[in-house]
Amino acid sequence: MSDMKLVVVGAAGRMGRTLVRAIAATPGVVLHAAIERQGSPALGEDAGVLAGLPALGVPVRDDALAAIVDAEGILDFTTPASTLAYAELAAQARIVHVIGTTGCSETDETAIDAAARHAVVVKSGNMSVGVNLLAGLVRRAARALGPEFDIEILEMHHRAKVDAPSGTALLLGEAAAAGRNVALADASVRVRDGHTGPRVEGTIGFATLRGGSVVGDHEVIFAGPAERITLAHHAEDRSLFAAGAVRAALWGRGRAAGRYDMDDVLGLAD
Numbered sequence: 001m002s003d004m005k006l007v008v009v010g011a012a013g014r015m016g017r018t019l020v021r022a023i024a025a026t027p028g029v030v031l032h033a034a035i036e037r038q039g040s041p042a043l044g045e046d047a048g049v050l051a052g053l054p055a056l057g058v059p060v061r062d063d064a065l066a067a068i069v070d071a072e073g074i075l076d077f078t079t080p081a082s083t084l085a086y087a088e089l090a091a092q093a094r095i096v097h098v099i100g101t102t103g104c105s106e107t108d109e110t111a112i113d114a115a116a117r118h119a120v121v122v123k124s125g126n127m128s129v130g131v132n133l134l135a136g137l138v139r140r141a142a143r144a145l146g147p148e149f150d151i152e153i154l155e156m157h158h159r160a161k162v163d164a165p166s167g168t169a170l171l172l173g174e175a176a177a178a179g180r181n182v183a184l185a186d187a188s189v190r191v192r193d194g195h196t197g198p199r200v201e202g203t204i205g206f207a208t209l210r211g212g213s214v215v216g217d218h219e220v221i222f223a224g225p226a227e228r229i230t231l232a233h234h235a236e237d238r239s240l241f242a243a244g245a246v247r248a249a250l251w252g253r254g255r256a257a258g259r260y261d262m263d264d265v266l267g268l269a270d
């Protein structure tokens with residue numbers, strides 16, 4: 001079988017550059033095009049050189065429609081607005097759309113669901129094997145531990161991150177809520193400030209830290225009456241997210257249109 005032709009959107013970003021390196025290092029895939037927004041200073045630069053590699057002969061461009069002609073998959077770690085635009089293009093082209101973008105609203109998710117009627121969409125707040133394994137453990141712990149255990153989710157990311165709580169924190173919150181058979185939207189407490197009153201039983205709390213160059217730290221704390229269990233993941237390098245995204249694209253090749261997540265890709269769905 002020929003190499004899968006992948007397009008990286010946001011190719012000059014932190015994840016975009018990491019994705020270009022991951023594609024270059026993975027057999028069975030090839031960088032077909034690299035896209036940035038109109039007006040980006042990266043336009044015209046070689047995507048390989050931008051990523052710290054020898055030149056790949058793939059210049060960064062902004063003509064999305066032409067760039068995805070003949071492509072088989074789009075790797076998209078950008079912004080919700082950009083991701084919605086590429087969801088439509090992936091649906092028109094009936095190709096694989098791997099979405100790592102976080103901070104999407106409910107309305108955005110509905111539009112992505114619609115696109116997944118025609119495209120193979122793999123979307124996850126975290127593409128690493130470790131975090132998706134951790135989510136399964138969180139679900140089991142939340143199911144096993146009674147309501148006397150309070151669940152709090154703590155995350156820390158680099159100073160440039162623009163959304164909160166992180167996609168991973170929300171993914172872990174969904175896992176905890178599923179373990180407790182509740183809807184996260186009904187149970188979550190995302191902000192505390194001022195005179196909050198005592199903690200409401202059954203809630204799932206979120207706390208956000210931002211600073212420096214932290215790639216991504218997450219802790220799920222089960223705080224009981226006389227003991228505390230902490231399940232944690234520390235991402236040390238963005239390459240683990242990029243490797244997951246490339247794996248997701250290869251998994252999606254030739255699959256029926258639909259919306260999938262990393263549990264599907266990794267065979268972790270129970």
Ligand SMILES: NC(=O)C1=CN([C@@H]2O[C@H](COP(=O)(O)OP(=O)(O)OC[C@H]3O[C@@H](n4cnc5c(N)ncnc54)[C@H](OP(=O)(O)O)[C@@H]3O)[C@@H](O)[C@H]2O)C=CC1
Binds near residue numbers: 125
């Ligand atoms: N699911 C996962 O495993 C992971 C998800 N993420 C998520 O990925 C996203 C990106 O993160 P990160 O790489 O750190 O962010 P960056 O800001 O470094 O990169 C985003 C890139 O997308 C570009 N971009 C914005 N709009 C468009 C557009 N319309 N067309 C083409 N390119 C566009 C930006 O350009 P410009 O700067 O010029 O606007 C920028 O180069 C975030 O939502 C983050 O949370 C990150 C890591 C792992």
Ligand SMILES: O=C(O)C1=N[C@H](C(=O)O)C[C@H](O)C1
Binds near residue numbers: 126157166167217
């Ligand atoms: O913005 C980031 O950097 C990251 N975003 C994802 C998230 O929101 O959880 C994944 C990872 O933690 C890095």
